[in-house]
Amino acid sequence: MFVRIVKMSFEPSKVEAFLDYFETKKELIRGFEGCTFLELYRDTNNTNIFFTYSYWNAESDLENYRNSDLFKNVWATTKQFFNDKPEAWSVDKVVSLK
Template sequence: MLALELWNQTDLPHVYFTYSHWESPEALEAYRKSALFRETWAATKILFAAPPEAWSVRKATAAEG
């Protein structure tokens, strides 16, 4: 992982987002299959009030609109 940030929605202070930057899609997939992820996820998901969402995104350029 290159970076991990925790963000909080300004008008809904109970809503949080994480933003992570990975070396490659393969590195992210390896993390998702790791014991660390399984253990962390098991402890974290019970704290959620709603089902979590996850997206893979890319930075858009100005030419893309």
């Protein structure tokens, strides 16, 4: 499993627009071939900072998504709401407890 974490910081006045937009795209992102999990988190103290966690079958699946028209359109719209450069990490899950 391949995990992608993305941190995004938004203009406070644009947070609701981002949330509305994400609502319209989340099923398409989650339904992209190779994506097995998608969650959006909001920082408790800095409520204009969000994180996406997505699980992919393989790094190549994430790359296919990143090269897709879906990603290009979603990212082009989302980045208009940013107030800081996004950060992203690709990680391998080491331990998971349920």
